[in-house]
Amino acid sequence: MAIAAFETISEKKIFWHTTAIILAQAVKRLFPEAKLGMGPAIDSGFYYDFDLDHRFTEDDLTSIETEMRRIVREDLPIERRTVSRREALGWALEMDEPYKIEIINTLPQDLELTIHAQGDFSDLCEGPLLERTSQVRAFKLMSTAGAYWRGSERNKMLQRIYGISFPRPSLLDEYLQNLVEAKKRDHRKIGREMDLFMFPAEGPGFPLYLPKGMVIRNELMSFWKELHAARHYNEIRTPIILSEDLWHTSGHWDHYKDHMYFTKIDEADYAIKPMNCPGALLAYRRRLYSYRDMPVRLSELGHVHRHEPSGTLHGLMRVREFTQDDAHVFTLPSQVKDELKDIIALIGEIYAVFGFSYKVELATRPANSMGTAEEWTMAQNALKAAVEELGIDYDIAPGGGAFYGPKLDFHLRDCIGRTWQCGTVQLDFQLPQRFDLTYVGADGEKHRPVMIHRTVFGSIERFMGVLIEHFEGKLPLWLAPVQVKVLSVSAKYADAALALAGEMEDAGLRTEVDNRDEKTGYKVRDAILARDSYIVVVGEKEEKTGVLTVRSAKAGDMGEIPKAEFIAMLQKEVADKTY
RNA sequence: GCUGGCGUAGCUCAAUUGGCAGAGCGCGGCACUUGUAAUGCCGAGGUUUAAGGGUUCGAUGCCCUUCGUCAGCUCCA
Numbered sequence: 001m002a003i004a005a006f007e008t009i010s011e012k013k014i015f016w017h018t019t020a021i022i023l024a025q026a027v028k029r030l031f032p033e034a035k036l037g038m039g040p041a042i043d044s045g046f047y048y049d050f051d052l053d054h055r056f057t058e059d060d061l062t063s064i065e066t067e068m069r070r071i072v073r074e075d076l077p078i079e080r081r082t083v084s085r086r087e088a089l090g091w092a093l094e095m096d097e098p099y100k101i102e103i104i105n106t107l108p109q110d111l112e113l114t115i116h117a118q119g120d121f122s123d124l125c126e127g128p129l130l131e132r133t134s135q136v137r138a139f140k141l142m143s144t145a146g147a148y149w150r151g152s153e154r155n156k157m158l159q160r161i162y163g164i165s166f167p168r169p170s171l172l173d174e175y176l177q178n179l180v181e182a183k184k185r186d187h188r189k190i191g192r193e194m195d196l197f198m199f200p201a202e203g204p205g206f207p208l209y210l211p212k213g214m215v216i217r218n219e220l221m222s223f224w225k226e227l228h229a230a231r232h233y234n235e236i237r238t239p240i241i242l243s244e245d246l247w248h249t250s251g252h253w254d255h256y257k258d259h260m261y262f263t264k265i266d267e268a269d270y271a272i273k274p275m276n277c278p279g280a281l282l283a284y285r286r287r288l289y290s291y292r293d294m295p296v297r298l299s300e301l302g303h304v305h306r307h308e309p310s311g312t313l314h315g316l317m318r319v320r321e322f323t324q325d326d327a328h329v330f331t332l333p334s335q336v337k338d339e340l341k342d343i344i345a346l347i348g349e350i351y352a353v354f355g356f357s358y359k360v361e362l363a364t365r366p367a368n369s370m371g372t373a374e375e376w377t378m379a380q381n382a383l384k385a386a387v388e389e390l391g392i393d394y395d396i397a398p399g400g401g402a403f404y405g406p407k408l409d410f411h412l413r414d415c416i417g418r419t420w421q422c423g424t425v426q427l428d429f430q431l432p433q434r435f436d437l438t439y440v441g442a443d444g445e446k447h448r449p450v451m452i453h454r455t456v457f458g459s460i461e462r463f464m465g466v467l468i469e470h471f472e473g474k475l476p477l478w479l480a481p482v483q484v485k486v487l488s489v490s491a492k493y494a495d496a497a498l499a500l501a502g503e504m505e506d507a508g509l510r511t512e513v514d515n516r517d518e519k520t521g522y523k524v525r526d527a528i529l530a531r532d533s534y535i536v537v538v539g540e541k542e543e544k545t546g547v548l549t550v551r552s553a554k555a556g557d558m559g560e561i562p563k564a565e566f567i568a569m570l571q572k573e574v575a576d577k578t579y
Numbered sequence: 580g581c582u583g584g585c586g587u588a589g590c591u592c593a594a595u596u597g598g599c600a601g602a603g604c605g606c607g608g609c610a611c612u613u614g615u616a617a618u619g620c621c622g623a624g625g626u627u628u629a630a631g632g633g634u635u636c637g638a639u640g641c642c643c644u645u646c647g648u649c650a651g652c653u654c655c656a
Binding site for chain 1: 580581582583584590611612613614615616617618629646647648649650651652653654655656
């Protein structure tokens with residue numbers, strides 16, 4: 001969520017960090033035995049981690065807030081003191097703060113440290129902070145959650161308290177109001193209201209698409225197929241179940257088996273594919289390609305299953321079964337950069353169709369990976385060069401790569417500011433080796449191709465989730481399950497409504513009729529809640545004049561529009577993919 | 580998977596400290612014949628509260644286990 005209350009990012013960080021320290025002070029006053037973890041400012045707000053046997057309750061949050069209010073009223077000056085490492089250690093020992101000692105011990109030897117003190121409390125933190133506690137005028141503790149010390153599941157889980165703060169109470173109110181609004185856009189709720197999909201208790205993480213959800217899904221897929229065919233991708237479809245041996249060859253067994261499902265056929269071991277690449281490799285390897293054939297672009301709307309940990313499932317955004325809009329491109333080493341640039345441009349172009357802004361991240365070599373350092377450096381440099389030549393900004397995610405190669409991830413933002421990795425471009429020198437892929441070069445010798453894995457939507461599921469939240473269910477017309485809802489004013493006009501709907505359907509528009517024995521206002525309300533794109537009412541007036549009375553989901557009442565004009569307008573809106 | 584919260588009708592929610600399980604929406608029927616965000620009346624719907632076990636004269640409520648779900652962590656398209 002955009003937070004406009006602060007002039008600059010650093011101002012915001014200073015403010016929130018200061019509030020986190022006040023939170024720590026309040027907790028220490030109420031629970032002196034609590035040990036302090038870390039308490040940074042984050043994208044929206046701040047948190048502080050505590051190690052404490054007592055579990056924080058809702059009531060505790062309220063009393064902590066009260067104590068924080070007291071600290072703010074006390075108007076304590078916040079004093080900054082630069083100390084040596086030895087002094088800092090002395091401070092931490094005296095305070096009996098084991099986590100602070102650990103932090104100090106991991107910092108460089110010669111680094112100067114800072115301790116901030118306010119009244120009865122002091123904390124080791126770099127700062128900068130505000131000058132007085134009274135500057136934090138409005139704050140709220142939002143929630144508690146467990147969080148591993150230093151983010152590692154091998155470490156102890158601490159209790160984290162999240163909060164938000166502002167210089168003025170009105171800004172806090174506005175923020176809380178925005179949160180309520182954001183919640184209304186939750187795709188899980190809208191999906192139910194629009195009758196798009198469901199998550200049966202019988203299959204956690206396995207979405208069940210309903211007829212209207214299928215419309216969106218199918219539209220996305222045909223759009224994608226059309227675009228890729230035009231760019232000389234050739235579609236394939238690889239089996240869902242393949243021999244376990246294949247996954248040993250590919251390296252997935254060693255690096256990914258905890259996330260895979262397995263099965264047996266007769267006495268032999270098989271795996272349900274979590275990725276499409278091995279299938280694509282089999283397709284490539286079926287024949288000998290010439291350098292003249294390259295690049296070979298094999299695309300696949302690949303249905304994969306992954307055993308994701310139960311706690312990570314989240315509507316359509318994180319599921320255990322999904323369809324990746326995948327493609328594997330086999331190129332000559334000399335073609336890699338241009339192919340990467342084409343792919344990156346294609347991703348940007350497709351996102352633009354929906355009006356999405358996105359952020360790019362270069363994910364580098366992870367700890368548990370295949371291949372040599374040289375190969376990784378080469379691959380990372382190729383990705384870097386491609387984005388840079390296109391003039392696209394990117395961040396670096398150290399160690400975030402796939403086990404077989406580095407990648408560029410494209411993140412889309414959801415309604416409450418969470419970002420979701422959708423598109424990805426991954427460079428892979430490993431699988432071609434493992435599968436001994438070759439092409440015949442101009443010299444008549446066999447050479448090793450380079451493999452690029454890439455998706456644009458990421459998965460149809462996640463992309464749909466982001467779309468639904470972004471548009472609050474009022475999808476661009478070309479994607480909308482119900483493009484025209486025809487309402488009859490009374491039973492007398494039921495036939496006229498059916499006839500009109502027939503005309504709309506003949507014009508290629510997805511149309512529904514509501515001839516229920518209800519008041520017009522009721523049916524209009526129903527259509528609005530269903531987010532039907534256009535509502536057309538049929539009654540005496542329309543029957544006489546042939547003019548339609550139209551209401552749009554996005555623009556509201558549109559008044560009267562001649563029928564032919566209306567149809568042409570919608571056809572254009574669909575064709576243009578207007579958003 | 581981990582930590583914590585939650586689980587009552589298809590949906591959204593009620594049910595004083597443990598004491599006979601309710602409402603609105605939706606659904607079915609009837610009447611009304613409807614003009615841009617909810618017409619009225621009647622009715623069905625819970626095998627008794629996610630499932631299983633325990634404490635108790637008595638459990639939706641307390642305890643345990645499992646499952647699901649939500650938030651966060653870790654992970655990830």
